[in-house]
Amino acid sequence: MQIRRSLIDLTDLSGDDLRYVFERTAEFERTQPGKLLEGITCVNTFFEESTRTFTSFNLAELRLGADVVNLSPRDLSLAKGETIEDTAISLGAMGVDVLVVRHPEDGFPQRLAAVFDGHVINAGDGSHAHPTQALLDMYTLSEEFDGVHGRTIAIVGDVAHSRVAHSLIAGLKRAGAEIVLVGPAPFLPEDYAERNVRVERNFDAVLPQADAIVLLRIQRERFESMPLTDADYVRDYRLDADRLKKIRDDAVILHPGPYNRGMELDDCVLDFAGWRYAKQVRHGIPIRMAVLDFLVHGRR
């Protein structure tokens, strides 16, 4: 079996690959590229809920002319005793070329990539990684600042359980950004600190320093009990009207979604001039078109 290229995390992309994917994303935003994936079959299987990632992968595949099959977990024969590896082998035998998978278990997409005769794309595995979300966040920030090198990007909230944060930190480090992680100790252990990555507890002190603030949702589905009260979290880390007054006029605010109003952000953030959530969501489609085209066809 030929081992084909997969995207499990950003480490699967070289610097040149990253640049290429961003260039293609910009092209695909300007003009629809036509049926670059004609004759290619994509299967999307999501073991966790998704609005943005699921829909944008579907739209990306359809816009590139792929054949698309959406398999919900209950459509698979896992309850009959089939392993997920044997499922992947069967899909490969049917000529499926691309498998897009989301799963609550860290490392699940790697298990598929080890046996699947095609390309696996990680659409989010547990707390581990969410590479296409990190790509679209980086693309959004780069468009805003004409690159992120030297920019101070604050990532705020439940870093420890956030696959988005883990992939984004890795990507921003490679791009030369200064990263400030902000949150309470249970969501942000000290050992996240490293070269160009600072750990801060005081959100108010960080607000005037940041070019961009990336808010995170508390990933309640990934732990047993909330390690601090909601009221304490809101007091120290919710972005609200008072905290908005402390950020720079030209700063932007991102959120990967889904966002929880009243927890990490107040409604007024959605009306703030620097709120870039809609752009992020919009970029999700051309980013995923560029990733699909790159994995299937390589750089050209």
Ligand code: CP
């Ligand atoms: N950002 C993100 O992964 O959103 P969904 O869970 O809706 O796909």
